[in-house]
Amino acid sequence: MLLFRSLNARAMRMFNKHNRTMLWTVFRKEWTDAWRDKRAMKLAWMPAIYFVGMFLLSFFFILNLQKNDKVAGIATFPVPVYNAEAYPALKQWLVEQGANITSVEKETINHLAASEHDYVLIVPDDVDEAITQAKPAQLMLVYDASKQDVHQKLNQVRNMVYSFNARESAVHLLARGVSVGVATPVQLTEHNIASEQQMSIYILGSIPMMLVLAVFIAGIGFSADMTAGERERRSLEALLITPVRSGALIPGKWLTSFLITFMITSVIIILLAITLRVLPFSDLGVRVDSRISGWLIILCAFIPLMALATAMQILISLFARSFKDAQTYTSLMIFLPMAATFYLLFKPSAFAEWFYWVPVIGQHVIVRDTLLGNSVPWTSLVQVWLVDMLLALVCLKIAAAKIRSRSVIYG
Template sequence: MRNSFNLTELLNKIAIVFRKEWRDSLRDSKSLRMTLLMPVYFVGVFVASSLFIIHMSNQSKATNNEPIKLAVVGAEQLPSLIDWLQERGVQVDAVGDDAYQKVETGELGYALVIPKDAHEKFATGESIELALVFDATNNKLQGGIHFVRQQIWSWNGRMGSLRLLSRGISPGIANPVYIRDLNIASDEKMGFFVMGSLPMLLILTAFMASVGFSADMTAGERERRSLESLLITPASSTALVLGKWCNSFSLTLMVSLVEVILLVVAFAYVPFKELGLRVDVSPLELAGVFVVLASLALLATSLQFLISLFARSFKDAQTYMGLMIFIPMVPLFYTLFNPSAYADWFRWVPVLGHQVLIKDLLLGGTITATHFAQVWLVSGVLACALLAYTIQQLRKPKIVYGV
């Protein structure tokens, strides 16, 4: 009966501290508005980058629909090559020997220079050096240059095979291997290249949402000399820490919820189909993403409290917690540059396991209740350990007085 009374009293004190911190947060309306602008900014970056990719894709399609124009010096030297290029839609225009200067001045985008002795060398079976003159800094021409270069190599391989056949040699001797590309990636997986930054933005939100408030409730209290007044109240260290932590945790949940709602709207209106991609993320799957972010918020906010507790001032706390952002960046960049890397133990690693689960939710991967239980178990255990250590350190003179 006594244990039940103590637990009820503890919960009441935690609720009192929580309400007090929420009132302080609401009074600081400027910081609260900036916090709520974070998900708007992150979702805006995602939508803007997606629309930019779609715009560039449409522009590329429009460019590819136009005939590729190629200025050629010495076109009469290799008529078979010119015919090959024209059959594949390249518009060949003969130009004089000043093609290099015209490319340099920008009058021509690029030009193919065929040497004057090319006809004799081709007849005798000698190699011919062709010069493709272009300005590598002009990105608009890269698609056309790549197409022309590819067609020249195709013609080169065809002519080489014909020469071998004319000498009674099988072309397979010179080309023992042919490669045929077979892309087995589903439309959802191809769509992840467009959404590659989204898991990073979501996880960073969980780590950044309540950084300022966590720093203010610990290092800020000590800097204002109000922490000593709180410690002499009947509230225990457990009630003080958990009440303040509940405030940061609830703020992070609120920001994550706003971000998920904005993503529901974004996925409904961003025209991914124009990229030929089927990005099918339902509101239910985004609700699963919110559940994962909630588990990560347990870990992130408890870590914020521990770090800011050892800071001597509010400014120091913000600096330390700014460096804390690099903690989730390590596994994020690892999976970003190694997208095919995966092992079952990834799901037991903090942040990495959360990212894997968010990725599965966005790509329509196989997900079970066990996967959610894993991230909640890992986050819960670490959060409890960090909060317990914070409670233990709260009343030490070094923490209270900063000595």
């Protein structure tokens, strides 16, 4: 109770008429200086174009791969085969399963590493004789295991050959009057219960990371320039001898960085909302909820994270020796939220109630649920607002208390 009264009293002192006037004066000064720096402003707006552009390129790359690998609605991929005509039944089966048979010469097998193929399926010449004598035909799969992208294709070819082997075994048993169940006592049936929305999060998993990066990148240059940059230009001392109080000086600088971050992040959200509404996600077999109300919820969830990110940047830059050091330290700060984002990116189904109480993780969960079309409880927004804004106020309080110290003034 005493802590609440103390915070309330300090808040009332901070927002009285005199402090509001000083805060507004500092804000106008910093806001004007920020927009005068054309180069820094252009660099700050680059993420809005870069992130959305990279998302568009990755989406159309995935879409193009899927279209190229489909013939008559069946997923296909090239399968280089040597002597495919010697075993017509196998060749027909591979084509039915989606393989695009490519005939290769014997020289290709001998010089596979120098050829355009990563692997070759070899059909022996004596395959008919082996089948007549009820002996297994010795197929051979030659490949270069050092190539990382070949293993998935090899697994597909193996599965096709195994399924063909099971079918042919069943046919041979039936021809001899033996039940198929003798050779296959167990059958496995797979059923995927994931909905289209749940599968779509694997494609849209980069959006929370993109927004978190934008929040922590947009205001770095301005936060560093308003603190370490002013000390390096010897203008911080002149600013501190003015009647402006520290309780108005730091919030005025923070408000400038916050509004710039808010503008840039809002533009990214608007561009993403337009992009997700016009992109043909149905061609990938996924469904995305891109309603305006959902994007407003996402923006509302990221506002306190913007406040926390800019407050941390102000605090870290205040103790940096130079403008360059401040940019370096604040850039390294990005790795902390990215660690949490990577955790949820590789475990998209992970969820616990305490996630909402952790900055960045709470925003990631809200974005994920919103894009999936799930209802986001209003209590989750209250939780992220409460934690992030409290941490932001703590950072600003520490910065206001330390800005007049000798270590900060003289670096």
